[in-house]
Amino acid sequence: MREAGLNPLLQDATVAAERLVSVLRMAVATGLLLVFGLTISGTDLGSLAPYLHRQLFFALLTMIAYFVLGAGCFLATSQGWFRPWMAWLTVTADALFMLLNVRLSILNGGFDGNMALLLPPAWLVPVVMAFGVMRMHPRMQLYATLLLTGGLTALIFWLPTAPEGDQAARIAGLLTGPPNVMKLTMILLAGLVMVLAAARMRRLFQRALSSAEERANLTRYLPAQIADQLADGGLDSLQHGQRQAMAVLFVDIRGFTQWSETRDPQDVGDFITTFRSHVENSAARHDGMIDKYMGDAAMLLFAEAPEERGAPNGAARALACAATLCKSIHAWSDQRLAAGEDTVEVGIGVHAGEVFAGVVGSENRLEYSVFGDAVNIASRLEQHSKTVPETIIASAQTLEAAGIAPARGRWRALPPVALRGRSGVMDIFAKEE
Structure with missing residues (x-):
């Protein structure tokens, strides 16, 4: 059933965008899993501190869960179960998913809240924002922006954790090769999503221009x-x-x-x-x-x-x-x-x-x-x-x-x-x- 008050073409475009976003979630999760595996392949896991073991486990669990979220949304859009209003739920899920992982990383690493933006999960923000561009929905994009910035603000300023042990050494660990590789990968993936978003909008714009031109040509001969x-x-x-x-x-x-x-x-x-x-x-x-x-x-x-x-x-x-x-x-x-x-x-x-x-x-x-x-x-x-x-x-x-x-x-x-x-x-x- 069509949503009341929503143009059918716009509704179809919304569902199509959500289907594409669900595919990109799975692609992002798969790409991060591959980079994650390559990054830790030469690492002696037995020599790592216990909190790093938990950090790796959380990272692996996050990427798998993100893939499952994408697969679920893809199934819903493909089977006709998805409705345009559900996009607000998926946007919320993306933002809360990222914020929850940042919070878990802070707790696991014993970091101060001010370290939130150094943690690899926080670098998912550009990816989540890029997904919003795919939907071409200004209010939804504004909502996602406010939710992400508000959540990160709360983590940084209002929910600091007490340092445990040698925090300086742990912070230094966030600036080494493997974490930086993951951050760079997320930036690359966000850029690729933006490229797809730009291509999709250009294609829709060209289709709209072509349709308008066809209508204009028809009205020269027809009522x-x-x-x-x-x-x-x-x-x-x-x-x-x-x-x-x-x-x-x-x-x-x-x-x-x-x-x-x-x-x-x-x-x-x-x-x-x-x-x-x-x-x-x-x-x-x-x-x-x-x-x-x-x-x-x-x-x-x-x-x-x-x-x-x-x-x-x-x-x-x-x-x-x-x-x-x-x-x-x-x-x-x-x-x-x-x-x-x-x-x-x-x-x-x-x-x-x-x-x-x-x-x-x-x-x-x-x-x-x-x-x-x-x-x-x-x-x-x-x-x-x-x-x-x-x-x-x-x-x-x-x-x-x-x-x-x-x-x-x-x-x-x-x-x-x-x-x-x-x-x-x-x-x-x-x-x-």
């Missing part, structure tokens, strides 16, 4: 909502297509062709750009999808919203978008009139019905297409608005689907119209402004 589905791997289902209830809105600028013939190309380009910005803002406000632009016209789609979202259905959103777009265009027209420029008028047709929707083409050139009687009717209602003339025309079927009573919604009945390509007449309404 943004469809591009998101394709980027998530839904091309096959979209290519199969489906029949679905949908409201279709057509909008067209009145007299644009005649107006543009006497205008500078730059002025025409700026005019169309502004018009499309009004269309896009209105569509976004009502969760509409811009299917295509056709010069000075646009086709918008309003799919049925899932019931659990509690949002208005497609027909209601299409009608609301038509009103919003009309108001926006009127405000723009008033601004142009105040500046001494020509006014802007549009015609809008809206119809709701069943359509066939799907993606056609190859991955190199895709096109989202909507076919059906509903599309044709919406287009012809927009064309009919020129002859009535009215700004917004909607079919009676659309008002019924939206649950709008014409009188209450300020819709005025127009004479029934016979649309090209259809038998009989259709009841239509115009929006009162």
Whole structure:
């Protein structure tokens, strides 16, 4: 089950990071065991003081236990038992594991607490911190940093132990070859973990850039909502297509062709750009999808919203978008009139019905297409608005689907119209402004 409030991709990345960290724990433990074995291979163990025997035993036990911790985490992440919140437990385990071993080394060697940072277990700190970088979780990294520094501070300043015997000789032993070899090994391992962390973040960053570029390329040809589905791997289902209830809105600028013939190309380009910005803002406000632009016209789609979202259905959103777009265009027209420029008028047709929707083409050139009687009717209602003339025309079927009573919604009945390509007449309404 997905953790609530956590992005699925981020959750998967968290689990993958923890799996990698578990492998690195086993690798670090194995590397230290090998170096440990090589370091003491030429040592006469019988000549060592008793506390050194215990120190070697603790070191061996630590490395084995650390390997077991890594193996357990790897099993949990591989079998699907691991949950993102468990990473806080493993971070805590890493820190406490290191602090416990430092404490045991202080007690066993009879050292003062101030010697904590000279002990080989304390040199695991860079490794533990490097593991935190792999997770790419700032709060978790901060938590690990505070836990480690707080624990070491307590060991150094608040829990000193009384010296036993010749502490100077024991301290000197910490600065000899074998302990220093172990410290250098830990630094090397921490550096290698950092290299892996950097490589992993670079790879994730490149993947994110590639995904963003793919989405950007898709949105050049497809509506943004469809591009998101394709980027998530839904091309096959979209290519199969489906029949679905949908409201279709057509909008067209009145007299644009005649107006543009006497205008500078730059002025025409700026005019169309502004018009499309009004269309896009209105569509976004009502969760509409811009299917295509056709010069000075646009086709918008309003799919049925899932019931659990509690949002208005497609027909209601299409009608609301038509009103919003009309108001926006009127405000723009008033601004142009105040500046001494020509006014802007549009015609809008809206119809709701069943359509066939799907993606056609190859991955190199895709096109989202909507076919059906509903599309044709919406287009012809927009064309009919020129002859009535009215700004917004909607079919009676659309008002019924939206649950709008014409009188209450300020819709005025127009004479029934016979649309090209259809038998009989259709009841239509115009929006009162």
